[in-house]
Amino acid sequence: AQSVTQLxxxxxxxxxxxxxxxxxxxxxxxxxxFWYVQYPNQGLQLLLKYTSAATLVKGINGFEAEFxxxxxxxxxxxxxxxxxxxxxxxxxxxxxxxxxxxYFGTGTSLTVIP
Amino acid sequence: DADVTQTPRNRITKTGKRxxxxxxxxxxxxxxxxxxxxxxxxxxxIYYSFDVKDINKGEISDGxxxxxxxxxxxxxxxESAIPNQTALYFCATSDFEGYGYTFGSGTRLTVV
Numbered sequence: 001a002q003s004v005t006q007l008x009x010x011x012x013x014x015x016x017x018x019x020x021x022x023x024x025x026x027x028x029x030x031x032x033x034f035w036y037v038q039y040p041n042q043g044l045q046l047l048l049k050y051t052s053a054a055t056l057v058k059g060i061n062g063f064e065a066e067f068x069x070x071x072x073x074x075x076x077x078x079x080x081x082x083x084x085x086x087x088x089x090x091x092x093x094x095x096x097x098x099x100x101x102x103y104f105g106t107g108t109s110l111t112v113i114p
Numbered sequence: 115d116a117d118v119t120q121t122p123r124n125r126i127t128k129t130g131k132r133x134x135x136x137x138x139x140x141x142x143x144x145x146x147x148x149x150x151x152x153x154x155x156x157x158x159x160i161y162y163s164f165d166v167k168d169i170n171k172g173e174i175s176d177g178x179x180x181x182x183x184x185x186x187x188x189x190x191x192x193e194s195a196i197p198n199q200t201a202l203y204f205c206a207t208s209d210f211e212g213y214g215y216t217f218g219s220g221t222r223l224t225v226v
Contacts, residue, residue, distance in 0.1 A: 044204065
């Protein structure tokens with residue numbers, strides 16, 4: 001079975017500072033890993049995904065994440081936070097197989113301080 | 115038009131009433147899902163369907179039912195709504211490989 005743990009339900013950063021949102025996963029098979037972003041009153045939008053290709057994945061809006069198998073982590077980073085990055089971020093894991101389901105973390109709310 | 119459309123966007127209903135949430139998609143995906151989102155709990159899977167003849171329970175299916183009317187349509191019903199079903203509900207689709215979901219904009223349901 002797969003599961004995801006997001007450390008920190010709320011993260012605050014100053015505008016221009018590094019954004020680091022943590023995600024650790026548990027999976028009995030090689031995982032597919034995803035980050036989604038949810039802006040207020042909107043659905044979830046795919047930010048980036050890892051599907052067993054390059055371990056450093058670049059996504060939209062300057063975000064990237066690195067798959068580290070030894071640490072079972074898939075942390076999301078952005079070098080310089082922008083006010084428009086304020087949103088809820090969800091990490092998700094899937095086995096990507098015929099019976100694939102997604103398992104979501106509980107989310108991290110990012111606040112950007114001007 | 116949005117790839118995944120949910121109706122209604124907002125709904126207030128009374129305890130005991132039957133309510134249906136509808137989802138339609140233009141992605142051409144076979145796989146469709148219903149999730150509910152609660153603060154601090156993330157998204158939890160209610161039901162999913164891999165094709166028109168396939169319906170599967172998720173982790174929190176009690177109190178809900180679904181209907182897959184066509185490849186593009188997947189409805190969620192609350193037969194007798196209760197207040198703890200107050201939540202934000204999302205429909206999602208994915209392709210065969212499951213390389214990521216496409217989400218609808220959500221239905222905010224309040225049961226009073």
